[in-house]
Amino acid sequence: MLKNTYPKKQLLPRYNAMRDKDIMNYVFQPGSIAIIGASSDGEKEKSVGWTGRLLQFGYEGTIYPINPKAKEILGLKAYTSVKDISEPIDYAIITLPRHLVPNALKDCMTRGVRVVHIYTAGFSETGEREGIELQKEIIKIIKGSDTRVIGPNCMGVYSPMGGLSFDIRFAHETGPIAFFSQTGVGGRRFLNLAIGRGHRFSMAVSYGNGIDLNIADFLEYASQDHETKIVFIYIEGLRDGRRFFDVLKACNRVKPVLLLKAGMSNSGASAVSSHTASLCGTKKVWEALFKQTGTIRVECMEEAVDLLVAVRLLPQITGRNIGLVGRGGGIGVICADMCEREGLIIPPLSTETRRKLARITPSTSGSSIRNPVEIGLGISGVSERYVEGLEIVASDPQIDCLITFINPEDYVHYGIEGWIDDLMKAFIEAKKNLSKPFCVVILQGTSIEIFEITLQLQSQCQKEEIACFLSMDAAIRAVAKTISYHEFKEE
C-alpha cells in the first residue's frame, strides 16, 4: 500500500552534491554547468537561453557561458571553449547548430566533463541523411567514453534538489514523483499541468533520441531513490528492451510505474520516426509487458496527471464496488455506465443503508436514496446531511470506495452563500471519518467565475490531500486503474 508521503512544504535545500557516488549525481546535482553556445545577446540569452533559465530558476553551482564572441554574458565571465576552463565541469549543455555538435562534444570529453546534455535537434528524427549521419558520428565519438550524454533533441533535466530546470515555471520544492520522457515539449506541458494540480517531483529528464543515457538507466536510479515514490514514463521506443523489462519489473515491486507508450498504432509508430526516430516495437509485445510487470498504462498526458492524483492520494481500495454521491440522477446514471465500462460496479445498497438514508431524505424531494445517492446537495446549499449521507454510504459493507460530485454552477446560480466553506468542511470531515477511500469531482463549467471556484476548491483539496478530479470520466478511469494496480500488488 502506498503511503501518502507527499511533503506539505519543503524548501530548496542548499546545494550539496554527493559527487563521488554515481553518474546520476552529476545528472541531478551538478556543481558546475558549461553552456556551450550561450548567446552573446544578453536579452536573448535571458529570455530563451540556458544561462537565463538557470539563473532565474536559482541554480547555485557555477555557470560557464561559452561563446567566443563574448567577454561576459548576463554578468558571468564568458569563455571561448570548455578547454579554457581550469575548474572541473560536471555538466555541459550543447546548444549549437548541429554541425558544430561533434567538435563541442570532443572538447567536453577532452576536458573530462561528466555529463553532456545535447539540446540541439536535427539528427535522426529528421529522417534525412545528413541528420542520421551526424547522429551516427556522435554515437561513435562517445563510445567507451566516461562522458555520458543526454539527448540529442531534448530539454534535459529538471531537478529541484539540484536547482536545475528547463522551465523557470517549474516548482522549487521536491516531491515524490520521478518523470522520464522522450518528448520535450510534451514533457514540459505535462510538468506544467502536473505542478498546477499539486504534484511535485524528485527528478525529471527529457532525453529525446536517447543515444547514451537511456530510460533503463534513469528508471533504475529512480527505483532506488528514497525520495521517489512513483514513476511516470513517456516512451516512444527502446534500444535495449530486455534490460528495460527487467528494471521495470523490479521497480514495480517497490513503487508504482505509470507508462505512456506512444506509437502503439501504425499512425503513431510512423509519427515516432519523425519525432525521436525510435523503434516502436509491436503492440503485442508492449501489451505483454504491461501485464507481466504490473505497470499502469496511460493513454495521454492529461490522464497521467489524474492517475498520479489517485495513485498518490488514495489509500488501498480493496474492491471494485463504488458508492456514487451527488446531485442529478441523470449524471448518476451516466456515471454508472462509465464505471461499468471501466470494470467498476455500482452495487445496490443494503436495506439497512437505505433505511438510514431515508431517515435524512424527504421522499418527495425527488432525491435518490439508492446508489447513485442524491443527498444534502439541494438548491439551498451544502447541508449537514451531506457528510452524514457520505458516512452512511461508506459504512455499507457493499461499498469499497466513494466518489462524490459537485456542480459549482448550481450553487452560483442560486446565489448560495458560504457553500464553498461548507463543502470543504464536509470534505475534510469525510476524509477524517469515512471508513473507505473517497474522492471528489468538481464538474466544470464554461465561465471564468466557475473556473476560479474550481481552481479554489481543487487547491484546497490539494492542501488537505483529498483526491480531486475535474471530470467524472477522469475520476472513474483513475480509480479503476489504481484498483488494478493494487490488485496486481496483492497477487
Place this chain on the structure above:
Amino acid sequence: MLKNTYPKKQLLPRYNAMRDKDIMNYVFQPGSIAIIGASSDGEKEKSVGWTGRLLQFGYEGTIYPINPKAKEILGLKAYTSVKDISEPIDYAIITLPRHLVPNALKDCMTRGVRVVHIYTAGFSETGEREGIELQKEIIKIIKGSDTRVIGPNCMGVYSPMGGLSFDIRFAHETGPIAFFSQTGVGGRRFLNLAIGRGHRFSMAVSYGNGIDLNIADFLEYASQDHETKIVFIYIEGLRDGRRFFDVLKACNRVKPVLLLKAGMSNSGASAVSSHTASLCGTKKVWEALFKQTGTIRVECMEEAVDLLVAVRLLPQITGRNIGLVGRGGGIGVICADMCEREGLIIPPLSTETRRKLARITPSTSGSSIRNPVEIGLGISGVSERYVEGLEIVASDPQIDCLITFINPEDYVHYGIEGWIDDLMKAFIEAKKNLSKPFCVVILQGTSIEIFEITLQLQSQCQKEEIACFLSMDAAIRAVAKTISYHEFKEE
C-alpha cells in the same frame, strides 16, 4: 451535407403562437401559463419559483399564479384555483406536494388546460409503493383526455421562441438544435455547457418519467420543424420502442440525431430505476438501433457538447485521413495513437507536400515536416508560415481533414505579444482558403490566465464558425463520429 445555418444574432420575436395547429404549439408557445403552487412568499417565488423564473426570462404571455393564501404574487393577481380563471389557459405548471397533484390535474382538465407540466417529483422513481400508486393514479386520470401532460419529475420546457425557460441563464436567441431529456438536473447542466460553447436551441424539453407526452412525440415534431437542424436526446427508457425506432429512423433521414442512451450497463440500468423508473431495454437492442438508424451515439453530456460543434460546423468530410498540425512531436504521436483508436488514419504526406513543407521549415529546427507536422508555431510566435503550412497539408490529396492544436501556455510563457490576434487571423484565413474541413484544438492549462485566453479564443472561433475544441481527445472523437454519420448518409 449540413449547412451552417446557425444564426449570428436573432432577437426574441414577439409572441405569436399558431394556436390551431398542433398540441406542440401549446407546449412551445403557450399564450398563458398557470403556476399551481406558486409561493405566497414573494422573495422565495422570485429566486426559486416558476413565477420569478418566467418573469425574469421575459415570458410575454399571461401568468396566473395560483395560491389560495395570496392575493398577489410578484405584482401579479393570484388565484385560488385554475377554476377561478375565466380566460383560456394554454399551459399549467404543477409545483405542489405530490399528494395534491391528482386534484390539481383534475382541475386543469375541467378548465380545459391544453398542456400540464408536472414539476413535482416523488412518483415511480422513488421505488416506493406510495409514489408508484400515485403515478398510476395520474395516468388513469389523464387517460383519453385532451389535456396533455409533461412529466412528472422534470424541469419542463425551454423555448426561446415562446419566451419559456426552466433556467433564467439560458440564451434568448433561438438556434438549430432541439434537445429532449429524461434528466432534469443533467439536462440543465448540458444546456448551460452547450450555450457557453456557442450552441443555440430551437427547443428543449426535460420530460422526466414521461407518462404522457414522450420522446417519440417530441422527436416527431422536431423532425418536421424547419428551425431544427440537429437533435440531441438523453434517454433512459421507452414506453413504445417500435414507434421511437420508426420516428428516429425517419428523422435521421433529414437531420442528424445524437443519442445518449443512459443505463446501458447493469449498474446504469439499476440507477435508472431510482431516477425515472424507466425500462432500460437490453444493450443488444440499443446497439442494433444505433446501427440501423444511423444515430450518432454519445456517452456523456460533455461529449454531446463537442459532437454538436463538429456536426454543426464541419462540412462533409469525405474520408478518414487526418492531417495533424501543431507544435510538440510527442503530443503528435499521442494524437496519432488516439486517431487510430477512433478509426482515423494519420497518413504519410506525399513527397511533393514534404518538399513544399521543407522549403519553409529549417531542418535544424527539430520541427517535423511529416504528419504530424510542426510548423510556424515556434517560440517566437505564430508566423505566416503557419497558414502556409496548413494550406500545404490541406492540399495533399491524401488528407481529408485537418486538426491543428495550440498550447497557449507556451506563448504566455515566452511573453509573445499579439499572438492571439495573429492566431485568429491565421484561423480565419485558413477557414477561407483551405480546400479541406479543418478544426482547432486549444490545449488547456491550469491557471486562470490560460483559461481566460482559452475562452477568448474559443468565443472568437464561435463567431467565425470555426470548429473549436478544448482537448485533442474531444476533437478526435467528435471528428470520427461525424465522419461515421456522413458515411451512413452516403450509403
